[in-house]
Amino acid sequence: MLDTSIIRFENVSKSYDADTKVLESINFELERGKFYTLLGPSGCGKTTILRLIAGFMQPSSGNIYFNGKLINNVPANERQVNTVFQDYALFPHLNVFENVAFGLRIKKIGKKEIEQKVLEALKFVNLSGYENREIAEMSGGQRQRVAIARAIVNDPEIILLDEPLSALDLKLRSEMQYELRELQQRLGKTFIFVTHDQEEALAMSDEIFVLNAGHIEQSGTPMDIYDEPINRFVADFIGESNIVSGTMVADFRVQIGGKEFECVDKGLTPNEHIDIVIRPEDLEITSVENGKMKVKVDTQLFRGVHYELSTYDDEGNEWLVHSTKKANVGEFIGLDFDPESIHVMRLNETEEEFDKRLESYGEDAYAN
Numbered sequence: 223m224l225d226t227s228i229i230r231f232e233n234v235s236k237s238y239d240a241d242t243k244v245l246e247s248i249n250f251e252l253e254r255g256k257f258y259t260l261l262g263p264s265g266c267g268k269t270t271i272l273r274l275i276a277g278f279m280q281p282s283s284g285n286i287y288f289n290g291k292l293i294n295n296v297p298a299n300e301r302q303v304n305t306v307f308q309d310y311a312l313f314p315h316l317n318v319f320e321n322v323a324f325g326l327r328i329k330k331i332g333k334k335e336i337e338q339k340v341l342e343a344l345k346f347v348n349l350s351g352y353e354n355r356e357i358a359e360m361s362g363g364q365r366q367r368v369a370i371a372r373a374i375v376n377d378p379e380i381i382l383l384d385e386p387l388s389a390l391d392l393k394l395r396s397e398m399q400y401e402l403r404e405l406q407q408r409l410g411k412t413f414i415f416v417t418h419d420q421e422e423a424l425a426m427s428d429e430i431f432v433l434n435a436g437h438i439e440q441s442g443t444p445m446d447i448y449d450e451p452i453n454r455f456v457a458d459f460i461g462e463s464n465i466v467s468g469t470m471v472a473d474f475r476v477q478i479g480g481k482e483f484e485c486v487d488k489g490l491t492p493n494e495h496i497d498i499v500i501r502p503e504d505l506e507i508t509s510v511e512n513g514k515m516k517v518k519v520d521t522q523l524f525r526g527v528h529y530e531l532s533t534y535d536d537e538g539n540e541w542l543v544h545s546t547k548k549a550n551v552g553e554f555i556g557l558d559f560d561p562e563s564i565h566v567m568r569l570n571e572t573e574e575e576f577d578k579r580l581e582s583y584g585e586d587a588y589a590n
């Protein structure tokens with residue numbers, strides 16, 4: 223166990239009824255003071271993990287440790303954890319001050335101390351002066367901050383956030399992303415954030431856990447996961463990707479369709495079937511003669527920073543391209559890419575095997 227470990231899941235499984243396992247043998251260790259994100263499609267078990275950490279329910283099997291101590295049977299109110307819910311769960315009949323003070327009043331803390339703590343928490347979320355406002359008079363973003371103030375006023379070690387930004391419009395949402403991240407850094411607390419929005423996860427997290435149907439597909443820094451997805455599911459879920467089937471011909475050689483390309487991967491079985499991902503921004507538009515691949519432009523959209531082209535090769539594979547260069551719909555163009563831009567994904571590789579394989583390549587392989 224790490225000295226800095228705050229939460230550890232050991233083979234944690236959870237079933238709500240006899241037939242279905244919602245979580246299947248989850249193992250992870252979270253470090254104190256970091257921003258973690260649980261990312262995955264609806265129903266993959268993100269909220270269930272939060273509920274287990276909060277103590278709203280117990281695992282069906284396995285163990286949960288907090289600061290090294292087993293907490294399976296510790297009730298929610300005795301855990302150093304507070305939750306910010308998706309709908310904020312604020313009390314509409316209480317003003318801002320009383321919403322934030324609520325938990326402290328239950329704990330029977332003295333009046334003076336409550337006032338000091340509430341004002342401090344509101345200052346932290348930039349809501350000083352709003353104490354007497356009714357919740358109905360607060361905007362979506364302000365309600366969000368009241369909910370956060372209510373969570374931090376108890377000085378918990380961990381703050382759980384269950385899709386807290388999903389009710390906000392796009393602009394406010396990205397403002398709140400910055401705010402939340404900045405707040406987490408100022409507080410220095412462990413945040414565990416749930417979302418199904420990959421951009422949000424990439425922008426905010428120290429570490430992301432990508433979940434699928436009750437298990438962890440991959441964990442790592444946003445860059446690790448974006449640059450080196452372990453499999454099709456992760457590659458597809460995190461960002462737009464070109465994912466195709468291919469063959470590992472030999473070390474540093476892959477075959478896609480009938481063509482061979484240089485790559486940086488090695489140590490696989492010759493002729494092993496693999497999946498390959500190339501990110502759209504790693505494909506460069508060039509002339510047909512200079513390209514490694516010849517494709518026909520099917521559609522082109524201007525996306526502000528870049529053009530998004532949908533193109534097809536002779537085999538019928540679609541290649542999405544993000545480029546500041548423009549092409550013409552219907553024309554043949556060449557696509558160029560570096561060997562490092564080809565990411566080889568073995569079928570059914572475990573995360574441990576995958577990490578070992580990448581480590582064996584050394585730093586230089588991905589120094590682009």
Ligand SMILES: Nc1ncnc2c1ncn2[C@@H]1O[C@H](COP(=O)(O)OP(=O)(O)OP(=O)(O)O)[C@@H](O)[C@H]1O
Binds near residue numbers: 265266268270418
């Ligand atoms: N109290 C419950 N009783 C029975 N099944 C439940 C209960 N809560 C959740 N489930 C089921 O467990 C699975 C995981 O649910 P969970 O809420 O953890 O997923 P999620 O990833 O948070 O989804 P979402 O993004 O939609 O909130 C789902 O199939 C859900 O229907």
